[in-house]
Amino acid sequence: MKRLVVALLFAGWYSYGLSPAAAHAGMPPLVGTTFVIDPGHGTRYPDGSPLNVGAVGPTGVRENVVALAVGEDLARRLRDAGARVVLTRSYAKPFRTATVLRLDNRARAKLANDLHATGFVAIHADASTDRTQRGTSVFWLKPNSVRLANAMRAHLATLGLGESEFRARDLAVTNEARVPAVLVELGFVSNPAQAQMLATSAFQQRAAGVLYDALVETFSR
């Protein structure tokens, strides 16, 4: 067994030495990268305040549930592409504990700083008192996030939901992050048509796919 491993290692070296381009072509695109993926909300408060579920749509779809499903799917795609991924919430640990949401959001982005992450993506869904409001949004703050924000915008457009906002915005996560960071809003849970879509696993997978495409476009080696 040991000899086989050595032989395989040698074969790897040998082919790399002969043809770096060919060896590279077979490599997953995100080897060597680290991403912190942050499914928004899902925060519990020790003072007994209700669980922070984020926005809730007319049919009961909850932002924290949509964000977690998209985040887990995105994490799986990134790992398959060779990236190291840390989720701020996961199916295994769906809730966080904090006293103030803004401080919790800062801690989520700080995790990306501490890990010297390649990028940070906060996943949310939007809400408005105007039920006709629709579309995806991308927010960032610092210049090192502009490339990622542009890629996110281009790939989110392929979902066909329309665009709500695209701008630099001082949010807890975009302010705290020192690594390239965006916060995306995947449509409006307050819009009945978009809420219905956001609740389906087909849409959640499609959304994770476009976030993944934007990360590959921005950070593949």
Ligand SMILES: [Zn+2]
């Ligand atoms: Zn949110």
